[in-house]
Amino acid sequence: xxxLDYNFNLDGALELxxxxxxxxxxxxxxxxxxxxxxxxxxxxxxxSDTGPxxxxxxxxxxxxxxxGESASGCAGSVDALLAAWxxxxxxxGYGARRQLSLKMPGYAERVLFGxxxxxxxxxxxxxxxxxxxxxxxxxxxxxxxxxxxxxxxxNLSQAVSGRGYNRSYNYGYGGAISTDSFxxxxxxxxxxxxxxxxxxxxxxxxxxxTTTGLSIKFLITVDVGDTLxxxxxxxxxxxxxxxxRFYSKLGDFFELVxxxxxxKYVANAYSASSATVSWRDAWM
Numbered sequence: 001x002x003x004l005d006y007n008f009n010l011d012g013a014l015e016l017x018x019x020x021x022x023x024x025x026x027x028x029x030x031x032x033x034x035x036x037x038x039x040x041x042x043x044x045x046x047x048s049d050t051g052p053x054x055x056x057x058x059x060x061x062x063x064x065x066x067x068g069e070s071a072s073g074c075a076g077s078v079d080a081l082l083a084a085w086x087x088x089x090x091x092x093g094y095g096a097r098r099q100l101s102l103k104m105p106g107y108a109e110r111v112l113f114g115x116x117x118x119x120x121x122x123x124x125x126x127x128x129x130x131x132x133x134x135x136x137x138x139x140x141x142x143x144x145x146x147x148x149x150x151x152x153x154x155n156l157s158q159a160v161s162g163r164g165y166n167r168s169y170n171y172g173y174g175g176a177i178s179t180d181s182f183x184x185x186x187x188x189x190x191x192x193x194x195x196x197x198x199x200x201x202x203x204x205x206x207x208x209x210t211t212t213g214l215s216i217k218f219l220i221t222v223d224v225g226d227t228l229x230x231x232x233x234x235x236x237x238x239x240x241x242x243x244x245r246f247y248s249k250l251g252d253f254f255e256l257v258x259x260x261x262x263x264k265y266v267a268n269a270y271s272a273s274s275a276t277v278s279w280r281d282a283w284m
Contacts (some may be wrong), residue, residue: 003103003109004017004018004019004103005018005103005104005105006018006024006027006102006103006104006105007019007020007024007102007103008024008027008062008100008101008102009100009101009102010084010085010098010099010100010116011098011099012099013084014081014084014085016062016064021066021067021068021077021080022064022065022066022067022077022081023064023065023067024062024063024064025063025064025065025132026062026063027060027061027062027063028060028061029058029059029060029061029137031284032055032284033055033056033058033059033142034055034056035053035054035055035056036053036054036055036056037050037051037053038050038051038052038053039051055142055284056142057114057138057139057140057141057142058112058114058138058139058141058142059136059137059138059139060100060112060136060137060139061134061135061136061137062134062135062136062137063132063133063134064081064132064133064134064135065130065131065132065133066078066081066121066130066131066132066133067129067130068129069129070129071128071129073129074128074129074130074131075131077131078121078123078131078133081119081133081135082119082121085116085119085135086116086119087115087116096115097113097114097115097140098113098114098115098116099111099112099113100112100113100114100116100137100139101147108146108147109146109147110144110145110146110147110283111144111145111146111147111280112137112139112141112143112144112145113139113141113145114137114138114139114140114141115137115138116135116136116137116138117136117137117138118134118135118136119133119134119135119136120133120134121133141233142284143190143192143282143283143284144282144283144284145188145192145280145281145282145283146187146188146280146281146282148280149278149279149280150184150185150187150278150279150280150281151276151277151278151279152182152183152184152263152276152277153274153275153276153277154182154263154264154265154274154275154276154277155265155272155273155274156202156265156267156271156272156273156274180264181210181262181263181264182262182263182264182265182277183260183261183262183263184256184260184261184262184263184277184279185259185260185261186256186257186258186259186261186279186281186282187258187281188258188281188282188283189258189282189283189284190258190282190283190284191255191256191257191258191282192255192256192279192280192281192282193232193233193253193255193256193279194232194256194277194278194279195229195230195231195232195233195277195278195279196229196230196232196275196276196277196278197227197228197229197230197275197276197278198218198222198227198228198229198230198273198274198275199222199226199227199273199274199275199276200221200222200223200224200225200226200227200228200271200273201221201222201223201224201271201272201273202221202222202267202269202271202273203220203221203222203267203268203269203271204217204218204219204220204221204267204268205217205218205220205222205228205265205266205267205273205275206218206250206251206265206266206267207263207264207265207266207275207277208263208264208266209254209256209261209262209263210262210263210264211257211260211261211262212254212255212257212261214251214252214254215251215252215254216230216249216250216251216252216253216254217249217250217251217266218230218237218245218248218249218250219248219250220239220245220248222239222273226239226240227239227240227241228245229241230253232253232254232255235253237249256279263277
């Protein structure tokens with residue numbers, strides 16, 4: 001990961017910036033790069049009606065100078081960068097993404113997830129031990145994320161001696177039990193999408209964000225030893241990582257808003273189940 005100001009790092013393997021063979025002379029792509037709007041002209045009136053607005057994908061461009069101790073060393077640096085700054089969909093799979101991190105003065109390290117795309121060098125202007133080029137990184141999700149992942153674990157209560165009536169009643173008539181509220185703090189300034197892993201045994205689990213009033217529920221029984229993984233960014237619901245259970249979903253793939261989000265784990269029966277919520281802080 002990047003530790004020096006204005007250094008970039010791709011997947012923890014390729015470092016660009018101070019102390020590397022690659023000088024970053026200029027870069028662009030921070031801030032809001034454009035919006036997808038849904039404005040409609042007002043009929044028989046001036047102006048327009050406005051609808052939802054969403055951020056466009058982010059494109060980061062870096063101008064770099066590759067260096068070497070000799071002309072052949074410079075050529076080797078260029079070749080190594082061209083090879084590393086590439087994502088092969090045939091080998092890595094459709095939808096694969098890579099992580100680009102950046103350290104800026106006064107900021108903790110932040111990351112983007114996307115694909116390295118354009119990488120060009122002007123080979124007619126190699127000057128001794130230097131060659132100038134330009135790189136492009138495409139992030140379909142425009143959010144900048146924290147390098148670290150936050151998480152909280154919500155455990156359902158287990159049945160205890162003397163609670164037989166309540167257990168039978170909840171099973172038979174659909175009553176619900178839930179955890180207390182658990183905090184999920186998004187320390188960024190922009191909503192972020194979590195991942196939730198639910199462990200069995202549990203019937204009809206749901207997660208409620210009481211801060212926003214949104215919830216998501218799954219009409220499914222997760223057996224002992226099984227897990228249900230819900231990726232809110234990819235909008236997937238996977239049993240044991242392989243079998244889609246998207247059809248079991250009711251409700252919304254909600255966001256964690258900036259600041260405190262109070263979450264509750266709700267199910268139709270007492271069990272030893274838990275729900276682990278993980279997320280990265282997000283900025284625009």
